[in-house]
Amino acid sequence: MVDGNRPRRVVVLAGDGIGPEVCAEALRVLEAAVAHERAALELTHALIGGAAIDATGGPLPDATRDACRSADAVLLGAVGGPRWDTLPPELRPEKGLLGLRKTLGVYANLRPVRARAALLDASPLRREIVEGTDLVVVRELLSDVYFGTPRGRSGDRAYNTMEYTVPEVRRVATVAFNIARARRRHVTSVDKANVLEVSRLWREVVTEVGKAYPDVALDHQYVDSLAMDLVRKPTSFDVVLAPNLFGDILSDEAAVLAGSIGLLPSASLGEGPGLYEPIHGSAPDIAGRGIANPLGTIASVAEMLRHSLGLPAAADRVDRAVDRVLDEGARTPDLGGSLSTSDMGSRVLDALAHAAR
């Protein structure tokens, strides 16, 4: 976390598909928010994903890795697209993102999901179900079947390894309990402990960590049952603590509660620089048309201001500006409206300027 008044160093990895479009709007907002605090910003752009493959032959060039390591925070748009889908696994755009997460050591991925009053009818779920939803998925990001070895193929067989170590579970569980303390003091830990050994370890360690937090209620729930409750009674959740793969799936499911996946930010935190990205993908079907919703990336900038740049007041201002434009009815096509990506960015900038007066 930056303290004092030295320039905030942010690396921007716009990536593929709608990544560059949504990042452009988020950067306008970041610049305005930082300037309002009379702080300085040093922005560097670097390549990742398919864009990096096209330019350098690999999805995570050394120059990108080095720039990100020495930054205060990294903003990422999205990676991937059909053009690169046929590449061998080690060369795919997604590998760039996974490698970056590993490089930065960002083991805790925070995905807050809130059903805003103005958007209750944007969700395919009934208003009375989503109303009041305010939860955060804390997803473990550096282990599980995503990174486990061995993995590969032999003959007609393909395999990945689902694995967790005690320290890996302990550190992410600690983050979840600390977050719960600042919220409604309730952690629901996700596993499949009726079947998987890895889940039995997960459950043991989470229970152990929870003993240091007697003021926080802890439940364990199987992932299949939780997937159902997430759309049946979402208001019963506060902090959902999940291993990497289950967290990936559940956070997309939770996005329907907010009204559009285009709204949701994420913060990935470890010991070093934080990584901030919208939870949506590169949306190749709408890329280049200027209709993507930039609010998930703009909200990610708010998380960055809060967790990595030491500017919590600026973070709150950005969040309020997003609330305000939605309250006023600003809508991109994913929310049933017709605003362009840059119109939506301008609306948020106007709301920020308005709040500053």
Ligand code: IPM
């Ligand atoms: C996400 C994405 C990534 C993941 C992909 C693009 C590798 O789905 O951030 O949720 O699975 O972690």
Ligand code: MG
């Ligand atoms: Mg995902």
